[in-house]
Amino acid sequence: MxxxxxxxxxxxxxxxxxxxxxxxxxxxxxxxxPWSGTAVAHGSVVDPASRNYGCWLRWGSDFQNPAMAxxxxxxxxAWQDDTNAxxxxxxxxxxxxxxxxxxxIPNGQLCSGGQTEGGRYNSLDAVGPWKxxxxxxxxxxxxxxxxxxxxxxxxxxxxxxxxxxxxxPLTWNDLQLLTRTGRYAPSQNxxxxxxxxxxxxxxxxxxIWQASHMDQTYFLCSDVNFR
Numbered sequence: 001m002x003x004x005x006x007x008x009x010x011x012x013x014x015x016x017x018x019x020x021x022x023x024x025x026x027x028x029x030x031x032x033x034p035w036s037g038t039a040v041a042h043g044s045v046v047d048p049a050s051r052n053y054g055c056w057l058r059w060g061s062d063f064q065n066p067a068m069a070x071x072x073x074x075x076x077x078a079w080q081d082d083t084n085a086x087x088x089x090x091x092x093x094x095x096x097x098x099x100x101x102x103x104x105i106p107n108g109q110l111c112s113g114g115q116t117e118g119g120r121y122n123s124l125d126a127v128g129p130w131k132x133x134x135x136x137x138x139x140x141x142x143x144x145x146x147x148x149x150x151x152x153x154x155x156x157x158x159x160x161x162x163x164x165x166x167x168x169p170l171t172w173n174d175l176q177l178l179t180r181t182g183r184y185a186p187s188q189n190x191x192x193x194x195x196x197x198x199x200x201x202x203x204x205x206x207x208i209w210q211a212s213h214m215d216q217t218y219f220l221c222s223d224v225n226f227r
Contacts, residue, residue: 042090043145045207048133048222051111051124052078056086058131074130081123090146092121093211093218101208101217107171110206111221124221129166132202132225141192141207141222150186150212155179156194157206158224165204165223175206183212199226 044050049057055075059068063083069076078085085092094116097104105114111124141156157175159165168174178194192207202225209218 042093042147043143043149043209043218044090044092045141045205045209045220045222046144047140047142048135048205048224050089050092050207050220050222051130052085052092052121053089054131054133054223055079056089060086072131074126074128077126077128078123082120085121085123088117088120090144091117092124092220093117093216095214095216097217098215099210101219102172105219107173108169110170110172110219111204113217113219116219125169127165127167127169130223132223134227135205135224136227137196137199139194139224141194141205143190143192143207143209145186145188145190148186148188149216151181151184151190152210152212153183154181154190154192154210155208156192157208158194158196158199159203159206161199163203165202170204170206170221174204186212196226201226 044053046053051074055072055078058072059065059075059079062068063079063086068079092113094104094113109115109125112119112121115122115125141154143151143154145151156178158178159170159174160176163174178196179192181192184190202223205222205224207218207220207222209220210216211218
């Protein structure tokens with residue numbers, strides 16, 4: 001008769017091998033999963049929502065729903081172009097601009113940060129009926145800084161009256177500066193109060209966030225409707 005302790009030893013050995021195998025499988029699967037924006041944290045304007053943050057907010061849990069094509073066609077084309085633009089909604093930045101933004105970002109590429117990050121965000125430059133956030137003449141831009149980079153300054157622009165983002169690509173000449181802030185100490189949430197006059201209908205709010213930890217600049221398009 002085989003001693004009872006010997007059976008226990010075999011059982012324990014099998015369990016150890018199984019545990020080791022499962023650990024290896026989990027490690028392999030983790031290597032295959034692409035990093036999301038929440039894993040490699042940076043930040044974005046969350047109100048009025050930047051284009052890719054808004055797409056993630058509305059469709060992140062349902063991004064394969066074919067109804068998006070009719071209900072939210074601009075987000076649909078963005079999800080089809082590169083899903084990582086939405087999963088990494090907080091990674092739309094350029095390094096080393098040295099404050100000379102118009103030199104590094106051509107007209108028509110403002111919403112993608114000059115096709116930054118290997119073109120991941122190119123779909124955000126697409127012209128069309130992006131979903132808007134209703135705002136009044138005085139409103140607040142809310143920027144979420146997941147990594148607490150801080151800000152040397154934040155610039156907030158709005159498109160001039162008469163510009164139509166549903167039919168025209170965004171250029172530097174279409175923008176008028178609303179405010180330039182001072183420094184923000186590292187935190188996770190910044191608010192910028194802005195005032196406008198004489199604006200109505202659809203516009204683009206363009207936010208440039210110069211982070212403090214290095215020469216890293218975020219270029220963020222938010223579509224709004226002035227009531």
